[in-house]
Amino acid sequence: MAQVISIHSFRGGTGKSNLTANIATAVASQGKRVAIVDTDIQSPGIHVLFGLDEEDFTHSLNDYLWDKCSAKDAAYDVTAQVITGSGTPANISGTVYLVPSSLKAGEIAKILREGYDVGLLNDGFHDLIDQLDLDYLFIDTHPGLNEETLLSIAISDRMVIILRPDRQDFLGTAVTLEVAQKLDVPDITLLVNKAPDIYPRETLIDKVQSQYGVPVGGLFYENDEMLQLASGGIFWLHHPDHAFSQEVHTVARQLLAAE
Amino acid sequence: MSHPAHGDPPAPRQQQSAGAGPKTMTDLLLLADPERTLVNWLVRQRGASIAEIAVHLGTEPTLVQALLDDLIAAGFVTVDLTSDPAVFKPNLISRKPRTVPDQLWKALD
Ligand SMILES: Nc1ncnc2c1ncn2[C@@H]1O[C@H](COP(=O)(O)OP(=O)(O)OP(=O)(O)O)[C@@H](O)[C@H]1O
Ligand SMILES: [Mg+2]
Numbered sequence: 001m002a003q004v005i006s007i008h009s010f011r012g013g014t015g016k017s018n019l020t021a022n023i024a025t026a027v028a029s030q031g032k033r034v035a036i037v038d039t040d041i042q043s044p045g046i047h048v049l050f051g052l053d054e055e056d057f058t059h060s061l062n063d064y065l066w067d068k069c070s071a072k073d074a075a076y077d078v079t080a081q082v083i084t085g086s087g088t089p090a091n092i093s094g095t096v097y098l099v100p101s102s103l104k105a106g107e108i109a110k111i112l113r114e115g116y117d118v119g120l121l122n123d124g125f126h127d128l129i130d131q132l133d134l135d136y137l138f139i140d141t142h143p144g145l146n147e148e149t150l151l152s153i154a155i156s157d158r159m160v161i162i163l164r165p166d167r168q169d170f171l172g173t174a175v176t177l178e179v180a181q182k183l184d185v186p187d188i189t190l191l192v193n194k195a196p197d198i199y200p201r202e203t204l205i206d207k208v209q210s211q212y213g214v215p216v217g218g219l220f221y222e223n224d225e226m227l228q229l230a231s232g233g234i235f236w237l238h239h240p241d242h243a244f245s246q247e248v249h250t251v252a253r254q255l256l257a258a259e
Numbered sequence: 260m261s262h263p264a265h266g267d268p269p270a271p272r273q274q275q276s277a278g279a280g281p282k283t284m285t286d287l288l289l290l291a292d293p294e295r296t297l298v299n300w301l302v303r304q305r306g307a308s309i310a311e312i313a314v315h316l317g318t319e320p321t322l323v324q325a326l327l328d329d330l331i332a333a334g335f336v337t338v339d340l341t342s343d344p345a346v347f348k349p350n351l352i353s354r355k356p357r358t359v360p361d362q363l364w365k366a367l368d
Pocket of ligand 2: 016046
């Protein structure tokens with residue numbers, strides 16, 4: 001059975017899109033077939049990490065929700081676009097698909113104004129799983145708790161919540177967890193990102209785990225290489241030996257083990 | 260409490276006879292248990308028959324019917340009578356369409 005995994009954070013800029021792209025690609029590098037759906041309809045962006053721009057796609061998630069195309073038509077095989085730091089193809093043994101969200105202002109406005117049927121989005125996800133023979137479907141989301149994020153929480157088998165070691169993130173994560181529990185999410189994992197290197201790893205993990213009673217699946221330190229890459233690619237392929245990259249693979253292995 | 264009118268032509272998605280739906284995710288969050296748990300489960304299942312729901316809940320089908328009738332009346336669930344057995348589906352929308360045209364949105368169209 002394919003798993004639907006949604007990635008959330010209460011506040012913006014925690015690293016959702018970068019971690020989603022990195023973890024999904026790491027899972028694909030283990031021979032798995034994965035898709036990433038950009039459900040951040042208000043502020044799409046994850047396609048940038050795969051070197052795509054607006055002209056590279058004719059269909060988007062919006063078109064599917066307006067019945068202009070099938071879900072599969074809006075899924076782009078980006079495996080060949082996944083490149084290493086030296087610009088050569090990464091030779092991923094699995095497959096990575098991306099379903100982008102529209103970048104046209106009018107289309108963003110229309111979907112936010114009119115809404116869409118929850119069942120239709122869910123059916124689209126399952127069409128993708130069936131027709132693309134997926135092992136994993138990752139959902140990148142808009143930060144905070146709006147109607148769209150609530151629904152991606154409601155339809156996922158597993159939820160990953162990303163937080164920074166910051167008081168505002170801590171408060172927001174508690175709220176997000178409360179909502180996730182109300183929506184009966186079967187499995188929840190926390191990822192701590194952008195940790196300043198003054199914090200010892202075990203201390204921080206223990207602190208977060210005991211605060212929320214939810215397992216911490218990974219801890220990522222803030223680093224200059226990530227800032228320099230500036231969402232210009234998949235980090236672990238640019239810096240394979242970096243501690244951040246090793247942690248990406250650790251999280252990917254956990255997902256694979258939970259299959 | 261309104262019962263689904265058997266024999267009525269099935270209405271298309273989002274236009275069921277029960278006037279209260281579709282509901283939003285926020286409405287779902289505010290729903291009490293055990294209704295909320297059932298709708299959550301129906302969302303993940305993408306619909307189920309009475310028999311399947313009864314097995315899942317470990318309850319009598321007649322009790323399940325009563326629970327579903329309430330949810331249909333409240334607008335959270337629709338029933339697809341074209342399939343046999345009938346399939347109960349969540350009736351949720353990401354947002355309620357705005358009734359008043361908004362100048363900003365209009366300007367962007
Ligand atoms: N561990 C890290 N160290 C340094 N910079 C990081 C780290 N993780 C992410 N970043 C940077 O933080 C910025 C935000 O990352 P990203 O876009 O992935 O976050 P997001 O949660 O998807 O944001 P949004 O909420 O706007 O969707 C990017 O510039 C990214 O390069
Ligand atoms: Mg993002």
